[in-house]
Amino acid sequence: MIFALIVGASVGSAAGYLGSIMVSKHMALVGDALSHVALPGLALGILFNFNPFVGAFALLAATAVATWQIQKSTSLPMESIIGVLFVLALAIGILITPQVELYEALFGNISAVTLYDSIIAAVVSVAVIFVTRAIYDKIVLSMISKELAVSSRIKVDQIQLVYLLLVATIVAVGIKEVGTLLVGAVVIVPAVAARIASKTLRTYSLLSLVFGIVSATFGVVVSNYLGVPAGPMVVIIGAVIFAAGLGLSLFYPRIQKRVEIIQPTLKESEKELEPTK
């Protein structure tokens, strides 16, 4: 299980960090849909006897580039383009993936994670985090105003492509553990949970990363204990964090108000008990 934990922590951190951008760009569904595109790539690797995850990454990267190019050429929203490509990929993937491997491809298998997988996941995740940090400010500015970004000499289109390729990379690395059906949620759910608790960008990006690690590692531990697939447990832990954050954000103002009412009352009581001079 140690290898699975290393993969979980690595992928969870990078996915959470990337997710903070994805949610801010209103691309949450894009992240989820993109992950399904990996399925036919996995299937081709199994059928033609090469590393299935190389196939998954190749198809994810090709889809990222195709999406970027189609959006540039047509101005269609990215969600619409990904929506078409994802259902097509899922349909083809279900048809061509051998039945024996289909369950594992959709939901992952933490017991199949090896030392090699954990080293790859750690190295790739660190690289993804570094590259994301390098382009983070540029992406944020292009989200706020494309005109401001261009006037600051930011190559907005190229940055968008780099970002999509980073998402494709981390999805490919996370597939073995979580499966193609739910790996997108590893990108989105921690970021949505972090959004509730964040008032600044720094807090938001760091919390997304932390929640990503927590949901992935706890998900792996609980799934191993219960003997169920890791993917659903990672998502459920992430959703629990989201629900906890939501509850705190709803009730904390009331608690704070209650404290403010009680404190003056206590001070008045203290004054009454003071001996008169």
Add this chain to the structure above:
Amino acid sequence: MAIADRQQEHSGVPQRVEPKDVLAVSDLCVRSQDKTILQNVSFGVKKGSTLAIVGPNGGGKTTLFRALLNLVPYSGTIKWSEEGRRIGYVPQTLITTDLPISVEEFLRLKCKTDFESCLNLVDLEKGILKQSLGSLSGGELQRVLIAWAIVENPGVLLFDEPTSGVDIGAEEPIYSKVSHLARDSGVTILLISHNMHVVMHYSDYVLALNRQPLFYGKTSSTSHSKLLSIIYGGEFDQSEHEGQRE
């Protein structure tokens, strides 16, 4: 007099641009989906001057800025001098003000060093740095955007209706600040505005656009009512009713 004849009489559209202009635009055309948005736009902007761009909604003013920023494909030529390579752009508004980003973080996206002097220039207190961008009033946001634009000493400032969404009482201080900036630091300013009072008081040159140039010349060579007449047709008597037809 027919509108076309009136436009010909007042056009003052330059036939060539001067070699020492900060910006030289020649025969600019922008088309989108077989529709002409701008055509035959030519003008020059001198260093340190303020050019106001006016015209009806849909006349191509913002498209002109987008072409100057190379955000839309165009034909014709746009030439910037060295000063023009440092552009500060102030948009009307921002796309994503619900992003959890503070004013300080927003300014640090552009400048990592001291920017508090820029806040002073636009009369903003240091305390605003900790506020979220989405929580600012219209006037505060515009001042922050102006601070953003000037933070790295640009040679040219592009203002796209900088007081849209701002209370009427708050407009004058913003334009006054912009005017002081131009005068004190020699920055060249291009300003889109619907406010003729602002155009007449704060600009040196004016370009009236309605998909093509209707007028280009010194502000002092025209008047409020003449400009309205050129843009919208009809006669406007400024002395009795501002902007109303007779």
